[in-house]
Amino acid sequence: MKVKAFGTELTSNFTATDGLNVVVVVPTTKVRVRAVDGFGLPRSWPVELIGVAKGNGTIGPVEVLGNGTYTARVLAFGRWFNSTFFAVPGKVQNVSVVVPTALLTVRAVDGFGRQRDWPVEVVGVSRGSGVVGPVEVLAGTYTARVSALGAVFNKTVEVRPGENATAAVQVPTDLLSAAVVDGFGSRRDWPLEIRGVAGGRGSVGPVEVLGGRRYVVAAAAFGKNFTEVVDLAPGANATVVVRVPTAKVAAKVVDSFGRQRDWPVEIVGVASGRGGVEPVEVLAGRYVARASAFGREFAVELAAEPGKVAEAVVQVPTAVLNIVVLDDDKKPLDRYVEYVAVGGNSSSKPPRELELLAGRYTIRARALGKETSSEVELGPGEVKTVELIIPGTAGFDVGGTRVTYSTAAALVAVALAAVAGVVALALRRRRRQAK
DSSP, X not given: OEEEETTEEEEXXXXXXXXXXXXXXXXXXXXXXXXXXXXXXXXXXXXXXXXXXXXXXXXXXXXXXXXXXXXXXXEETTEEEEEEEEEOTTOEEEEEEEOOEEEXXXXXXXXXXXXXXOEEEETTTEEEESEEEEEEEESEEEEEEEEETTEEEEEEEEEOTTOEEEXXXXXXXXXXXXXXXXXXXXXXXXXXXXXXXXEEESEEEEEEEESSSEEEEEEEETTEEEEEEEEOOTTOEEEEEEEOOEEEEEEEEEOTTSOBOOOEEEETTTEEEESEEEEEEEESEEEEEEEEETTEEEEEEEEEOTTOEEEEEXXXXXXXXXXXXXXXXSOBOGGGEEEEEETTEEESSOOSSEEEESEEEEEEEEETTEEEEEEEEEOTTOEEEEEEEXXXXXXXXXXXXXXXXXXXXXXXXXXXXXXXXXXXXXXXXXXXXXX
């Protein structure tokens, strides 16, 4: 005897007798199929008991022929997941097709562990800002990616079925500040930049930068650039100070007696004045201070060190000359002096406290129509008095007029000659009368 069921013919052999009832037993079983995720939770994915039935999430229970092997499958994430089982007759079988899922969350954090609102993604799965997830994924290996500060940072994440995983992609950031100071340590309002990052005046930052890199901080002052280089480790909070090596220079001009004088003075290329130049800020280095006096220039060098005030003292090598004009008796002839000349100076009376450059000079003087000269050597800081004796000027004063001895002698000679003439004339007259 044959019976056809579930697409299969079942045969049973028997011997016919009167009143015989023939029963053909079909070995069936009932099967229930469901789709579950990696956490064991039922899901509504498409499910199929191949060759028997289809559904969403679950199938059955459906009756199938026992003593056979069946395959149930679930379609999820674009893939089929199978479960093969043996149907035992007379039983109700529950078959679960497990899709090995997990939950994955990805966060973008900075070098200090703070979550940031940078673009983040689980590559090929999902994107977000600052955080993605939790998103359901198949167990396996994924790439978590964050884009920040012009760079891309990847992290490989492996998740297992039923795992609720969180991955942090750390962008190795630092905080970087910069300031510019002068040689005295005072902050200045000079242009400043963290190259390729930010700029300002006096100070910049703190700005966020990528760690593990080298940065150049540059300041501009006095027409030059000054730089500092810094290598940053992730998570650093660094301040870079660019020190411009400035100093202050001043100058004054003095004579050989240490007295400051009102002569023109300058720090070449920096500043000028009369008598002195007040402290001026400059870059450290060597400078020349120069002064002008008596038609000549005098200069000294000065070294300006960072953070210090350097003063140049330009000393003009002067001396002081006093001139006394005397007659042969070494008596002053001041009231009768016509001129006294020394160097390029000339006066109508003998000079006192005459300041000159140290050196050799010829002194000339004239009085009462007579002249004389003398040589004098003056050293720096020397005060010297020179007496000039004009020969032939000794005599006596009559009513504010100098009568020299030679003049008086001549007058006496003339007077004596006149008297002798008168006497001779009288004697001749007497002789005539006696005849």
